[in-house]
Amino acid sequence: xxxxxxxxxxxxxxxxxxxxxxxxxxxxxxxxxxxxxxxxxxxxxxxxxxxxxxxxxxxxxxxxxxxxxxxxxxxxxxxxxxxxxxxxxxxxxxxxxxxxxxxxxxxxxxxxxxxxxxxxxxxxxxxxxxxxxxxxxxxxxxxxxxxxxxxxxxxxxxxxxxxxxxxxxxxxxxxxxxxxxxxxxxxxxxxxxxxxxxxxxxxxxxxxxxxxxxxxxxxxxxxxxxxxxxxxxxxxxxxxxxxxxxxxxxxxxxxxxxxxxxxxxxxxxxxxxxxxxxxxxxxxxxxxxxxxxxxxxxxxxxxxxxx
Amino acid sequence: xxxxxxxxxxxxxxxxxxxxxxxxxxxxxxxxxxxxxxxxxxxxxxxxxxxxxxxxxxxxxxxxxxxxxxxxxxxxxxxxxxxxxxxxxxxxxxxxxxxxxxxxxxxxxxxxxxxxxxxxxxxxxxxxxxxxxxxxxxxxxxxxxxxxxxxxxxxxxxxxxxxxxxxxxxxxxxxxxxxxxxxxxxxxxxxxxxxxxxxxxxxxxxxxxxxxxxxxxxxxxxxxxxxxxxxxxxxxxxxxxxxxxxxxxxxxxxxxxxxxxxxxxxxxxxxxxxxxxxxxxxxxxxxxxxxxxxxxxxxxxxxxxxxxxxxxxxxxxxxxxxxxxxxxxxxxxxxxxxxxxxxxxxxxxxxxxxxxxxx
Numbered sequence: 001x002x003x004x005x006x007x008x009x010x011x012x013x014x015x016x017x018x019x020x021x022x023x024x025x026x027x028x029x030x031x032x033x034x035x036x037x038x039x040x041x042x043x044x045x046x047x048x049x050x051x052x053x054x055x056x057x058x059x060x061x062x063x064x065x066x067x068x069x070x071x072x073x074x075x076x077x078x079x080x081x082x083x084x085x086x087x088x089x090x091x092x093x094x095x096x097x098x099x100x101x102x103x104x105x106x107x108x109x110x111x112x113x114x115x116x117x118x119x120x121x122x123x124x125x126x127x128x129x130x131x132x133x134x135x136x137x138x139x140x141x142x143x144x145x146x147x148x149x150x151x152x153x154x155x156x157x158x159x160x161x162x163x164x165x166x167x168x169x170x171x172x173x174x175x176x177x178x179x180x181x182x183x184x185x186x187x188x189x190x191x192x193x194x195x196x197x198x199x200x201x202x203x204x205x206x207x208x209x210x211x212x213x214x215x216x217x218x219x220x221x222x223x224x225x226x227x228x229x230x231x232x233x234x235x236x237x238x239x240x241x242x243x244x245x246x247x248x249x250x251x252x253x254x255x256x257x258x259x260x261x262x263x264x265x266x267x268x269x270x271x272x273x274x275x276x277x278x279x280x281x282x283x284x285x286x287x288x289x290x291x292x293x294x295x296x297x298x299x300x301x302x303x304x305x306x307x
Numbered sequence: 308x309x310x311x312x313x314x315x316x317x318x319x320x321x322x323x324x325x326x327x328x329x330x331x332x333x334x335x336x337x338x339x340x341x342x343x344x345x346x347x348x349x350x351x352x353x354x355x356x357x358x359x360x361x362x363x364x365x366x367x368x369x370x371x372x373x374x375x376x377x378x379x380x381x382x383x384x385x386x387x388x389x390x391x392x393x394x395x396x397x398x399x400x401x402x403x404x405x406x407x408x409x410x411x412x413x414x415x416x417x418x419x420x421x422x423x424x425x426x427x428x429x430x431x432x433x434x435x436x437x438x439x440x441x442x443x444x445x446x447x448x449x450x451x452x453x454x455x456x457x458x459x460x461x462x463x464x465x466x467x468x469x470x471x472x473x474x475x476x477x478x479x480x481x482x483x484x485x486x487x488x489x490x491x492x493x494x495x496x497x498x499x500x501x502x503x504x505x506x507x508x509x510x511x512x513x514x515x516x517x518x519x520x521x522x523x524x525x526x527x528x529x530x531x532x533x534x535x536x537x538x539x540x541x542x543x544x545x546x547x548x549x550x551x552x553x554x555x556x557x558x559x560x561x562x563x564x565x566x567x568x569x570x571x572x573x574x575x576x577x578x579x580x581x582x583x584x585x586x587x588x589x590x591x592x593x594x595x596x597x598x599x600x601x602x603x604x605x606x607x608x609x610x611x612x613x614x615x616x617x618x619x620x621x622x623x624x625x626x627x628x629x630x631x632x633x634x635x636x637x638x639x640x641x642x643x644x645x646x647x648x649x650x651x652x653x654x655x656x657x658x659x660x661x662x663x664x665x666x
Contacts, residue, residue: 021488027569028487032495034476038538043502046513053512108343116333117340125652126344132644134598136621140637144630145353147365148372174347182656231504239542241595257508267512274509281504 054272060265073272082256083273087280089252094233097173101229102222105177109185110210124182131178135242138175142168179239180225187221188214219296227288234281253277357634359441365630367435375437380416387414390433392426406430449635453623458616465529465615466596472537473592478585480539481547482573486559496548502541507601515605529613531606532599536592543588550584551577586654590647597644616640 029036054073058066077083108127112120133141146161146168154164191214199209215222232238233251257277261270360374379386380402387402392413401413404423411430412423483489484496518525525531559572567575578585596615603618611619617640624636648655 024487025489028483028489028492031479031483031487031569032489034537035480035499035539035541035544036495038476038535039498039502042514042535042538043505043510046510046517047505049513049516050509111336111340114336116336118337121652123340123344125649126348128656129645129648130347132594132648133641134617134644136598136600136617136624137637137641139621140624140633141350141354144357144633144637145350147357147630148353151372171350179656186657227504234504234506239546240591242598254506254508261508261511271509271512274506274511277506278504278509281506282501285504 050271051275053268054275056268057266058268060267066268069268073269074276076269077272077276086252086256087277090234090254090277091280093251094230097170098226098229098233100170100173101177101180102225104174105181105184105225106222108177108181109188110214112185113188124185127181128178130175131240131242133175133242138172138242142172176240176242180229183225184218184221187218191217216297220298223288223292223296227285230281230284230288234277354634354637357630358445358638359443360631361442361444362629362631364437369434371437373439374441376440376442378436378438380414380419382414382419389416389436390430391436392433393428394426400436401426403430403433445631445635448627449632449639452627453620453636453639455616455639457612458614458619461529461613462597462615465532466593468529469533469536469596470589470592472533473540473543474585474589476537476539477543477547477588478573478578481544481551482569482577484544484548485551486556486569486572486577499541499544503545511605518606526606527610527613528606532596532602532615540592543591546588546591547581547584550581554580583654583657586651587656590651590655593647594644 055068055070056066057069057072111117112124117123146165149164149168150161153159153167154161159167195213195217196209199213204212228239234253253273257270257273260266260273356372356374361376364370364375378389378400380389381387382402382404387404389400389402390413392399392401399415401415401424403411404414405412408429410425410427413426414423415421484492484499489495514531517523518531520526523530525534554577558576562572562576598617599615600618600621603615607613607615607618614622620636620640624633627633
């Protein structure tokens with residue numbers, strides 16, 4: 001009996017021979033190596049180079065006149081009212097569009113979980129379809145349909161074309177709802193029915209069940225969608241990349257940086273601006289992760305406390 | 308006796324109201340979804356309409372919305388446009404024969420033998436008659452200018468090669484993240500997540516320098532668009548890793564006892580259970596390449612014969628900035644991704660696991 005217990009203890013404290021563990025780690029690193037090499041060559045080094053570049057007055061047209069100017073570019077940002085306005089514009093864009101997207105995605109996903117809804121697969125595909133339309137097409141569609149919108153909607157409502165275009169912008173936002181919607185919907189579908197049943201027995205109505213069960217249970221999915229949307233609003237990678245329109249991006253800061261980079265060819269300042277954007281974004285993300293402890297539900301016993 | 312009957316009747320009534328309630332609820336829900344979809348997709352029909360509309364129609368503010376052409380009447384060897392002419396006997400549909408500023412000569416198509424009628428008034432204020440007539444001329448013009456076959460071939464070559472690279476490396480890396488005990492792997496994973504958030508602007512200039520004549524001399528080739536994918540893509544690695552992690556380890560342990568190595572376990576245990584997520588990831592990458600315009604503009608701007616579809620069409624369209632030409636371009640660029648999505652809807656983004664939710 002004792003011997004059995006002892007051997008169990010041994011197994012627990014030493015799950016494997018150290019050599020095997022080491023071997024496992026090396027094999028794992030071998031699998032990770034493509035990304036690690038790519039990270040060093042294509043991410044880490046360029047980012048550091050951008051940091052160095054942001055401390056110089058490097059102009060594309062006069063590379064020989066490049067000088068080290070310290071934090072001058074960063075100081076210039078605080079004098080550059082346009083840059084500040086654009087950064088604020090990106091933040092406003094994030095604050096306006098993301099809640100709209102999230103709320104519509106949540107409502108749609110809640111409707112989709114109802115068994116009464118017919119033709120779910122088709123509706124789902126149609127809702128998703130607009131998210132894969134290339135940016136090139138989206139741009140042309142909205143420019144081209146202004147003609148019709150003017151004739152059919154703006155004129156009867158007595159709106160000027162500019163006001164009308166403001167109406168179309170939420171539309172463009174909702175047209176990229178697809179990935180968020182599907183992620184939230186998948187999360188809702190995977191909530192165990194027993195919890196709902198227990199709440200129903202306790203007398204909770206559909207609305208109370210949604211607020212007190214669905215929302216907390218799917219909070220990790222909401223968190224993930226929030227982070228991805230934040231990344232998108234500042235020009236990072238997104239799940240579904242529509243591509244990028246020349247001199248036209250919905251994120252004002254990104255457009256401004258592109259302008260400084262390609263029109264003014266002031267690469268030092270552009271790098272400084274990109275670094276400032278990155279810093280703002282990372283602080284927002286860290287804030288989100290910090291707040292996640294308060295509102296995101298992580299199942300117990302999960303060794304991975306990440307999203 | 309009476310009492311029980313009352314109860315049973317009451318039950319019948321409540322069952323009926325319940326059923327009615329149920330029916331109205333279902334109807335309302337489906338009606339709501341239907342109306343939502345109509346509003347949501349409303350710009351798309353206009354795109355089709357505009358692409359079939361002749362250019363002149365956009366210049367006439369009184370023209371109908373559907374693609375149409377002028378109603379004409381052949382007289383004196385030429386097609387004359389029919390206008391709605393207000394006269395003493397109401398509105399007449401007369402063809403314009405000899406226009407002039409203050410008064411014009413018109414022809415009644417029903418009685419051409421009576422000859423031209425003199426009408427007092429400015430003919431430019433008249434509304435023209437239209438008849439429904441969609442045209443394919445816009446598409447003909449578009450395909451005459453844009454070398455769609457070349458762009459399509461380029462896009463498919465780049466998509467295929469980079470797809471192979473991104474799938475191999477992303478699957479391997481995700482497997483490494485999900486199954487191996489590596490000291491500090493948590494921090495490496497955080498690094499991966501952090502790279503997702505790096506704005507592409509920040510790395511643009513240094514990477515451009517890397518690819519330029521100063522170092523690799525890859526500008527004007529497809530290499531800057533293909534090679535980086537062979538190092539894996541952070542978003543795709545993340546998606547794959549979350550799904551690999553949700554596969555129970557019992558099976559790989561059984562395979563390991565049978566003497567299977569890590570690669571063998573990946574190929575014969577993990578991958579067969581991950582077909583939906585691998586399909587999703589492959590499609591996400593395909594859409595990325597299809598929609599890509601930024602790197603194309605940077606690296607392929609100088610070599611038109613290498614350009615890919617989104618960027619090439621976007622550039623062509625800037626020369627033909629009319630509603631109908633824009634819509635034709637939009638249709639041509641979006642039709643392939645939409646068809647791919649419709650064909651793959653059984654797998655694409657179904658049951659995506661981005662978070663660990665207990666079932």
